Amino acid sequence: MPPRQQPRHIARELALLSLSQIKGKPEKLEQVELDALTLAAIRTLTSEVQDTLETASAEVKRGHNQLFQYETRATTLESSKTMIEDALTLTQKAINRLANAVEFPEIIQLATQYEVREYAMELISTVARRKKEIDQQLETVLKDWQLKRLAKIDQDMLRIAVAEILFLKVPEKVAINEAVELAKRYSDDDGYRFINGVLRRFTEHIKHNNPTG
Structure with a gap:
């Protein structure tokens, strides 16, 4: 498929x-x-x-x-x-x-x-419930940037990927690859490279802070 x-x-x-x-x-x-x-x-x-x-x-x-x-x-x-x-x-x-x-x-x-709607709503509700925590995590790894300065759709790409990794038990590689694919459709070349870089820094950050997690 x-x-x-x-x-x-x-x-x-x-x-x-x-x-x-x-x-x-x-x-x-x-x-x-x-x-x-x-x-x-x-x-x-x-x-x-x-x-x-x-x-x-x-x-x-x-x-x-x-x-x-x-x-x-x-x-x-x-x-x-x-x-x-x-x-x-x-x-x-x-x-x-x-x-x-x-x-x-x-x-x-x-x-x-059914599966499409259910997972879409799970993503939306997870981001909505945990938005403050997700944004704090992203701000930590956004070198020389502020989350609010990014395009709104780029912010949401990052939030969805972080929500999947932190709360929905999606493998890091899958979440990052899916975010990059979305960025290729809805951002530009610099945009998808930026998304990829931020998420890879994020996964390194959580591994460093939770070495046994």
Whole structure:
């Protein structure tokens, strides 16, 4: 069975996309219906695409203004070129998000499987209940970074992986590999390398502090 169709892989993706949208007390999250879960995930994808395209549009305008409103100097041209390149990168990111949205009917169909919904809700409720503890663990290994400075979806990727390792007895290698696969879909090259590095530092940290655990 290909990884994209494995129930827990789909559950992680559904949990990642729903986490920032699902509100309520942790003990009530288990009662969230499937349609609310999938709607939350769709809203996250829509918001991500909209925000990315708006940022790309602003970069194009800045580059255009710099080219045509100021004296054309080498530094101006180089700066404008950089802005437009950044805008193209952001546009590609938005296109990738749209490609993920096109695949979403498959996720919804698979989400009807009992195992998918149950594990997605287990991830969401675990992160919600233990968020303070998870964030403290992550802050410890985020060298020169603060968790709140990361993109929201990157924060949630890290939280899901840490929740799996600490509380759901998922093998470290599996949790890290799954987080990296999600980052490849919903982040960029730097993003998935960053996620991988943080989680590997986290596992080393817990081994160092719990050598017999």
